Amino acid sequence: MVDTVKLAVIPGDGIGPEVVGQALKALAAATEGSGVAFEQTEFSLGAARYLATGDVLTDDDLAAIKGHDAILLGAVGGVPGDPRLAGANIERGLLLKLRFELDHYVNLRPSVLYPGVASPLAAPGDIDFVVVREGTEGPYVGNGGAIRVGTPAEVANEVSVNTAYGVERVVRYAFAAASARPRKKLTLVHKTNVLVFAGSLWKRTVDAVAAEFPDVAVDYLHVDAATIFLVTDPARFDVIVTDNLFGDILTDLAGAISGGIGLAASGNINPDGRFPSMFEPVHGSAPDIAGQGIADPTAAILSVALLLDHLGRAEAAQKVQRAVVADIAERGDSRRTTSEVGDAIAARIGA
Amino acid sequence: MVDTVKLAVIPGDGIGPEVVGQALKALAAATEGSGVAFEQTEFSLGAARYLATGDVLTDDDLAAIKGHDAILLGAVGGVPGDPRLAGANIERGLLLKLRFELDHYVNLRPSVLYPGVASPLAAPGDIDFVVVREGTEGPYVGNGGAIRVGTPAEVANEVSVNTAYGVERVVRYAFAAASARPRKKLTLVHKTNVLVFAGSLWKRTVDAVAAEFPDVAVDYLHVDAATIFLVTDPARFDVIVTDNLFGDILTDLAGAISGGIGLAASGNINPDGRFPSMFEPVHGSAPDIAGQGIADPTAAILSVALLLDHLGRAEAAQKVQRAVVADIAERGDSRRTTSEVGDAIAARIGA
Numbered sequence A, B: 001m002v003d004t005v006k007l008a009v010i011p012g013d014g015i016g017p018e019v020v021g022q023a024l025k026a027l028a029a030a031t032e033g034s035g036v037a038f039e040q041t042e043f044s045l046g047a048a049r050y051l052a053t054g055d056v057l058t059d060d061d062l063a064a065i066k067g068h069d070a071i072l073l074g075a076v077g078g079v080p081g082d083p084r085l086a087g088a089n090i091e092r093g094l095l096l097k098l099r100f101e102l103d104h105y106v107n108l109r110p111s112v113l114y115p116g117v118a119s120p121l122a123a124p125g126d127i128d129f130v131v132v133r134e135g136t137e138g139p140y141v142g143n144g145g146a147i148r149v150g151t152p153a154e155v156a157n158e159v160s161v162n163t164a165y166g167v168e169r170v171v172r173y174a175f176a177a178a179s180a181r182p183r184k185k186l187t188l189v190h191k192t193n194v195l196v197f198a199g200s201l202w203k204r205t206v207d208a209v210a211a212e213f214p215d216v217a218v219d220y221l222h223v224d225a226a227t228i229f230l231v232t233d234p235a236r237f238d239v240i241v242t243d244n245l246f247g248d249i250l251t252d253l254a255g256a257i258s259g260g261i262g263l264a265a266s267g268n269i270n271p272d273g274r275f276p277s278m279f280e281p282v283h284g285s286a287p288d289i290a291g292q293g294i295a296d297p298t299a300a301i302l303s304v305a306l307l308l309d310h311l312g313r314a315e316a317a318q319k320v321q322r323a324v325v326a327d328i329a330e331r332g333d334s335r336r337t338t339s340e341v342g343d344a345i346a347a348r349i350g351a
């Protein structure tokens, strides 16, 4: 019997299609003969689509995507400053809209310094942590506004919205993740001394849920202090749970210290399973190097490992993960093309 | 003729009094015989004062402080988690209240990797930039609230308030600062793709003021990308201008990559001169090492250099700065007490 997984594929812009091509190779290699078939539907979304049609994400697109079991996304976004994109906000209208509409309340971003990878830190130590970033609240809700725009009396506000409902579910997910890891450590990152209302909600929620996970050791850091530890002692972290904006900032920094966002994978997860979860590299569409076949597909391939894990295909996920780690360990400074890297990893998976 | 400067001194908590003592030594050494006398008033403010009296900052305190020409602050804040401080928020009630009441709209935080200082970065390069952090707006305004607190239906909001008035004045200050530096480069850091209203105001303001400073080269980075560059290529930065919260985060990271916040000085400046400006090390009160005489007073002493600069005493400021740089260059791993470091720097200033 063969399970069929309906996979929505959003290659996107720039290097997105290039890296997604390699990710799909890895997916095929890892699941061949494993009793699961991926039925793929490609969605042409992103800056290119907007320029061609004026649409960013239609209701029909969204409905069609919702009919899938999971999503693999490359990267979206046009050339920065392109005047034809001035009227569109592809990030808000597409990427964030998907995260919000599909209730991706867990944005899972592992940071591992793999053997053979150079860190910009002189003494990085053993970096192996995961950031559980809230994905549907905080300053990302789009709840801002401005008056008297363009005058000297302009006021522009942004509202961070945080709910017990939203905070509790992501905090509970983070505790479960910490409990399943060997070190069982959870760090809440916020700015409770300044953002006192949101901070208090996060702090009280962590304290309450902690009672259900007596095996997990909990600590707290202000976001500013957390950036210091990320460069002076990143090995101290195991699971970090934090809000949408702090998570955005910390995960780029986390990617940088573990060898660059060219290696950073992420999952936008709806743990309830009501909506398809979406897996994507943390990097963007990099229009400056697009079309040259030189983009590193590693982060996209690692996103496939997260996708397989999410679908309960732990064995296939580990095949991908192990193949990537082995490839990275031997790559050194070699300059390979996107498809050479993809082929090498796919070959290891199949071996 | 001797000018008299009325200096409010707030030693504060923990290591605050220890490092302020050394900073005052440096101040005395740098201004001896220079025709300026510092008339000092000490204000006992902070966690210790709150525990003793229940007051954080009274109207009388504030009025008295306003009668001074400048403020030197050590550090405020009690032992984290001290239950007796649960009802007080010393940071908001004292530190932020001073910044807001005294209209410290420029929070100036230089980052320099001095010769002889170890960075956690493997290849830090030539780090020499300054962050101009807005100090009176953004998510720091205290404009949050919560409903149904403690129930599953709790909602906690935080509002970031940004005004043309507030953004323009700090942006203009940052351009002037960039224009006065050899590299003449300004980087706006924000998150315009998500915080679209506030981001648009910041972006338009920078574009408008740029027209008045044709000699300054301007670029823009999202805050997440800025953290990457701070660890991969910090030498690219000259002047960064950013909002209150992003500035908080970036300056801790900036301090860390340039050798630790033990060396990071800051000025909370009211450029209009309507209110006294306040100079303080970026570090906190460090209750864990307080009272042992081992705190590093360097950041407090460098804050004195910023203070002297602000008061138009460039020569005295440079004396302090040069003495600190010379001391740092030779300190190596030597373990000196707080007063040994202070004495050594004061002696160099006087030499």
Ligand SMILES: CC(C)[C@H](C(=O)O)[C@@H](O)C(=O)O
Residues within 6 Å of the ligand: A091, A092, A095, A096, A248, A282, B193, B194, B224
């Ligand atoms: C593109 C942008 C809206 C997005 C975010 O801020 O979440 C990105 O930075 C990320 O981290 O996935």
Ligand SMILES: CC(C)[C@H](C(=O)O)[C@@H](O)C(=O)O
Residues within 6 Å of the ligand: A193, A194, A224, B091, B092, B095, B096, B248, B282
């Ligand atoms: C203590 C805290 C309120 C303060 C801030 O967030 O501004 C501190 O982190 C700083 O950077 O001076």
